[in-house]
Amino acid sequence: MLNKILKDANTIAIGGHIRPDGDCVGSCIGLYQYIKDNYKDKKADVYLEEFPESFRCLKAAEEIHHEIPDGVNYDLFICLDCGDKERLGFSGHLFDTARRTYCIDHHISNAGFAQEDYIVPDASSTSELVYNLLEEEKVSLDTATALYLGIVHDTGVFQYSCAAPSTFRIAAKLLEKGVDGPKIIQDTFYEKTYAQNQILGRALLESILFMDKTCIASYITKKTMDFYGVGVKDLEGIVSQLRVTKGVEVAIFMYETDTNIYKVSLRSKDQIDVSRIAKYFGGGGHKRAAGLTMAGTYYDVINNLSERIEVQMESLAGRQEKRYI
Ligand code: 5GP
Ligand code: MN
Secondary structure: OHHHHHOOOOEEEEEEOOOOOHHHHHHHHHHHHHHHHHOOOOEEEEEOOOOOHHHHHOHHHHHOEOOOOOOOOOOEEEEEOOOOHHHHHHHHHHHHHOOEEEEEEOOOOOOOOOOEEEEOOOOOOHHHHHHHHOOHHHOOHHHHHHHHHHHHHHOOOOOOOOOOHHHHHHHHHHHHOOOOHHHHHHHHHHOOOHHHHHHHHHHHHOOEEEOOOOEEEEEEOHHHHHHHOOOHHHHOOHHHHHHOOOOOOEEEEEEEEEOOEEEEEEEEOOOOOHHHHHHHOOOEEOOOEEEEEEEOOHHHHHHHHHHHHHHHHHHHHHHHHHHHO
């Protein structure tokens, strides 16, 4: 329960992972709003990197700090949706200087880097875990909206296998608070700017199928991003679109962050544990959605990842063969 986590803490910093996604922003704002609504004697602040414009529909988004003012430190740092210390980015400094640290997360790769934690790798989202800590009757519409947004994004609008019956029950409770579900889904998940659609189209056009058409990959260079006038935040959703290709088990999307340095997103449909592949190369994530950074050319990256995908595919095939003996 949140009361226990917040005990003795008058000042609380909330932080999430770098390049914040919907669940990260939703869980941070949801928790922040709840503390603001129900613990008037405590001061909470949220620290996050810049995030997609569409999340500004959450009222408290305006109050998020994108840098650390001089000389601040907190009684308690709560990190949300962040699988390891490095991925806290600039707010890692506040984690280091806080008197106490607590982590709420659902990354399978999270080894428990805070003093105390609440980590459930099977949970749909960190937003769902935050909801579990709250008292239902004290959840305001603003808190409910933020948590609903987080759940929508990490479940791909309730589509992925991580969306459990508990997820739907919580979503129903949030809707009962008055959340405008269709608006959140349309405005923050599906809606794209013209430039975002153009870059998506470009990535789909350039995609290649390999390993007997079970894998698909595509990439965007810095030059292409400049040409279309888009930033990293505009690339969200490309990997999901690659993933839905018929017959594909693994989708790989990468964009160049520096010459021959790629930020890679991995997605799988049913069988391959992409978190294991990401972890092997220093990244992390979930079974069906993970990420990492890799050096080399586009083809080097594909080759290295393919090797690890092949290892898993072979062991799956081996297991299936055994079943028929
Ligand atoms: P995405 O592909 O959308 O960036 O990330 C998919 C999932 O993998 C997210 O849950 C994200 O937190 C995690 N992830 C992405 N990149 C990295 C990384 O470089 N390191 C770790 N540990 N996790 C990552
Ligand atoms: Mn998440």
